[in-house]
Amino acid sequence: MDAHVAQLQMQYRNYILSLYQQGFLDDQFTELKSLQDDGSPDFVAEVLSLFFDDCVKLVGNMARALDQTGTVDFCQVGANVHQLKGSSSSVGAKRVKGLCINFKELCEAKNYEGCVRCLQQVDIEYKTLKAKLQDMFNLEKQIVQAGGIVPQVDIN
Amino acid sequence: MTVERQDCVALDQFPVGMRVLAVDDDQTCLRILESLLHRCQYHVTTTNQAQKALELLRENKNKFDLVISDVDMPDMDGFKLLELVGLEMDLPVIMLSAHSDPKYVMKGVTHGACDYLLKPVRIEELKNIWQHVVRKNRGSNNGDKKDGSGNEGVANSDQNNGRANRKRKDQYNEDEDEERDDNDDPSSQKKPRVVWTVELHKKFVAAVNQLGFEKAMPKKILDLMNVEKLTRENVASHLQKFRLYLKRISGNQQAIMANSDLHFLQMSNGLDGFHHRPIPVGSGQFHGGAAAAGMRPFPPNNGILGRLNTPSGIGGVRNLSSPPSSGMFLQNPTDLGKFHHVSSLPLNHIDGGNILQGLPIPLEFDQLQTNNNKSIIAGNSMAFPSFPTSLPNNNNHLVLEGHPQASPSAFPGHQINKRLEHWSNAVSSSSSTLPPPGQNSNSLISHQFDASSSNYSIPFCDSTIPLNPALDHTNPRAFYRATDLDSNANVQPGVYYDSLQMRQSGNYGPTTDAMLSSNPKEGFTVGQQKLQSGFMGGEAGSLDDIVNSTMKQEQSQGDLSEGDLGYGGFSSLRTCI
Numbered sequence: 187m188d189a190h191v192a193q194l195q196m197q198y199r200n201y202i203l204s205l206y207q208q209g210f211l212d213d214q215f216t217e218l219k220s221l222q223d224d225g226s227p228d229f230v231a232e233v234l235s236l237f238f239d240d241c242v243k244l245v246g247n248m249a250r251a252l253d254q255t256g257t258v259d260f261c262q263v264g265a266n267v268h269q270l271k272g273s274s275s276s277v278g279a280k281r282v283k284g285l286c287i288n289f290k291e292l293c294e295a296k297n298y299e300g301c302v303r304c305l306q307q308v309d310i311e312y313k314t315l316k317a318k319l320q321d322m323f324n325l326e327k328q329i330v331q332a333g334g335i336v337p338q339v340d341i342n
Numbered sequence: 343m344t345v346e347r348q349d350c351v352a353l354d355q356f357p358v359g360m361r362v363l364a365v366d367d368d369q370t371c372l373r374i375l376e377s378l379l380h381r382c383q384y385h386v387t388t389t390n391q392a393q394k395a396l397e398l399l400r401e402n403k404n405k406f407d408l409v410i411s412d413v414d415m416p417d418m419d420g421f422k423l424l425e426l427v428g429l430e431m432d433l434p435v436i437m438l439s440a441h442s443d444p445k446y447v448m449k450g451v452t453h454g455a456c457d458y459l460l461k462p463v464r465i466e467e468l469k470n471i472w473q474h475v476v477r478k479n480r481g482s483n484n485g486d487k488k489d490g491s492g493n494e495g496v497a498n499s500d501q502n503n504g505r506a507n508r509k510r511k512d513q514y515n516e517d518e519d520e521e522r523d524d525n526d527d528p529s530s531q532k533k534p535r536v537v538w539t540v541e542l543h544k545k546f547v548a549a550v551n552q553l554g555f556e557k558a559m560p561k562k563i564l565d566l567m568n569v570e571k572l573t574r575e576n577v578a579s580h581l582q583k584f585r586l587y588l589k590r591i592s593g594n595q596q597a598i599m600a601n602s603d604l605h606f607l608q609m610s611n612g613l614d615g616f617h618h619r620p621i622p623v624g625s626g627q628f629h630g631g632a633a634a635a636g637m638r639p640f641p642p643n644n645g646i647l648g649r650l651n652t653p654s655g656i657g658g659v660r661n662l663s664s665p666p667s668s669g670m671f672l673q674n675p676t677d678l679g680k681f682h683h684v685s686s687l688p689l690n691h692i693d694g695g696n697i698l699q700g701l702p703i704p705l706e707f708d709q710l711q712t713n714n715n716k717s718i719i720a721g722n723s724m725a726f727p728s729f730p731t732s733l734p735n736n737n738n739h740l741v742l743e744g745h746p747q748a749s750p751s752a753f754p755g756h757q758i759n760k761r762l763e764h765w766s767n768a769v770s771s772s773s774s775t776l777p778p779p780g781q782n783s784n785s786l787i788s789h790q791f792d793a794s795s796s797n798y799s800i801p802f803c804d805s806t807i808p809l810n811p812a813l814d815h816t817n818p819r820a821f822y823r824a825t826d827l828d829s830n831a832n833v834q835p836g837v838y839y840d841s842l843q844m845r846q847s848g849n850y851g852p853t854t855d856a857m858l859s860s861n862p863k864e865g866f867t868v869g870q871q872k873l874q875s876g877f878m879g880g881e882a883g884s885l886d887d888i889v890n891s892t893m894k895q896e897q898s899q900g901d902l903s904e905g906d907l908g909y910g911g912f913s914s915l916r917t918c919i
Binding site: 214217218220221226229232233237238240241263268269272273275276277278 | 367368369370371373374378381412414439440441462463464465602824
């Protein structure tokens with residue numbers, strides 16, 4: 187059992203590190219993790235699920251705004267991008283945030299093609315992140331079920 | 343009373359428990375913000391709608407200390423919310439945004455935001471946001487709240503406005519310095535104490551209404567009131583208290599103004615329950631010489647102090663610091679009526695808690711005229727604040743003399759002690775000018791300090807602080823010190839309470855000493871002038887009696903614990919800080 191737990195923990199640690207290294211997560215995610223404590227044990231999961239809900243909503247809004255047959259309201263798109271940027275930066279979703287910065291510029295330039303492409307990328311990116319974090323949570327669950335505790339991963 | 347207690351408690355622990363309202367339409371950010379704020383040990387309320395936030399704020403202005411709001415919100419622009427909150431509730435508002443564009447930051451500034459944070463917010467940034475509450479309280483004229491109840495903040499009269507910014511750096515010292523300077527000129531002369539009678543207050547309110555509350559300046563008010571022998575300082579200090587009072591009563595100043603006259607007066611009297619606290623004055627002359635057990639924050643003897651302190655904390659201090667405008671007491675109750683407070687007694691009733699509430703002390707003053715203990719309260723509050731927490735360099739020598747309390751412990755405490763010393767010296771030197779050397783007085787002073795604070799406080803309460811000027815024309819510092827004290831007291835809400843306590847103890851010593859030994863009348867006037875809060879007022883004639891009686895009592899008592907004077911305060915102050 188212990189060996190199994192240790193192995194899981196190792197796996198977990200490596201996985202987390204890879205997420206940071208690949209730019210999926212940044213320091214803000216670390217901060218988020220630090221806010222989780224005994225008082226709020228599911229804090230990270232809670233916040234992330236709120237974030238992904240927001241992603242769905244905002245991407246939907248942007249898709250609708252860009253799908254207008256008439257004139258595209260880039261301001262509207264820009265407002266949604268802005269919001270997504272805020273929330274992604276708050277949770278530490280580094281890649282999503284990076285895309286939002288580009289997206290904003292495209293909106294300001296009223297680059298329709300660019301916006302559409304960027305939106306597609308945002309869509310892929312947040313879904314990828316969601317899957318990866320889901321894997322992370324699963325690993326945590328496995329560790330706990332195996333009787334171990336989820337290790338604190340030191341990014342530095 | 344209960345409410346007061348809660349406020350006091352909240353203040354004591356400030357910034358822990360500071361009540362924050364967080365507004366952000368982004369639920370992810372809101373949730374994170376909430377968690378971060380909890381981590382900072384603030385009390386958090388969240389809403390994702392600006393409209394709802396306004397409703398919450400309008401429902402009870404005193405429910406929150408600080409608002410943090412996102413800039414981009416669908417139902418209302420964050421800047422609009424910022425404006426409304428600033429106007430209606432005068433609460434500090436911090437803007438939050440993912441926009442790092444300087445023009446947004448500038449917009450925040452021009453709309454009155456206290457700060458502008460960028461997302462993602464880090465906890466380090468949130469740990470210091472309480473400073474905005476304190477700053478607001480200190481500098482706000484119309485608005486309120488500092489910490490906790492915001493009432494504490496000293497209402498800034500025009501005098502203080504300019505100082506608000508400086509406060510940040512060295513609030514205590516700077517304020518004191520300024521005040522000292524202000525007081526220098528006017529204080530050197532004996533000024534009659536002003537008693538704010540109902541009629542006088544009515545004139546005051548009428549003048550303020552005529553000018554417009556926002557624009558009311560002491561000079562103009564004074565001109566409109568057209569009361570002989572009323573000085574601008576008197577008006578300024580009264581205005582300060584009035585503003586504090588309004589804040590305290592409700593957010594809607596306009597509404598209050600309409601009804602404020604009597605209410606204000608009544609409030610001050612009844613607020614603190616000073617009246618009810620018996621202060622162990624010991625002298626028959628004092629009313630309700632019972633121990634001021636009621637005083638929550640202060641030891642019984644410090645009942646008076648409590649009162650004194652509170653004014654300082656809230657605004658009383660400020661008042662004091664300003665030039666003897668408070669003119670609270672008229673030595674010659676001619677135009678303005680007579681002093682009530684000075685006489686003392688009501689000190690017992692000092693209810694530190696009340697003062698803290700920031701009720702306008704002057705009001706109590708009027709009541710005092712009726713020789714109620716209540717009046718003492720007013721006086722007390724005044725007296726307390728008048729002690730400048732920071733000692734002017736000049737007086738240092740005085741202060742340090744032989745008084746154990748002079749030990750430079752907590753900031754306020756230190757000053758208080760110094761003041762005490764100073765007072766003692768002054769007092770002991772007898773009506774003659776303050777004896778800087780105060781050698782002879784030292785022993786006397788020390789003794790006096792030790793004497794029950796209550797004895798001292800009574801006569802001093804309001805006016806005592808200003809005693810310096812009166813006592814020692816040559817020693818304007820003493821006078822200022824008092825004011826400093828007050829100002830210091832007001833400095834921080836959290837600290838406020840503590841400092842008040844400290845002050846109380848401190849004040850007792852000096853005030854009483856000063857009053858007792860030296861020419862009481864002078865002492866009072868001086869103090870009053872300084873005090874601004876000059877509620878002390880009381881009967882001039884009786885003042886002498888009181889002083890004398892207190893002196894005797896003090897000497898006999900001589901057991902005023904040093905802790906009362908300020909040691910205790912120091913420690914509390916320390917913790918507060």
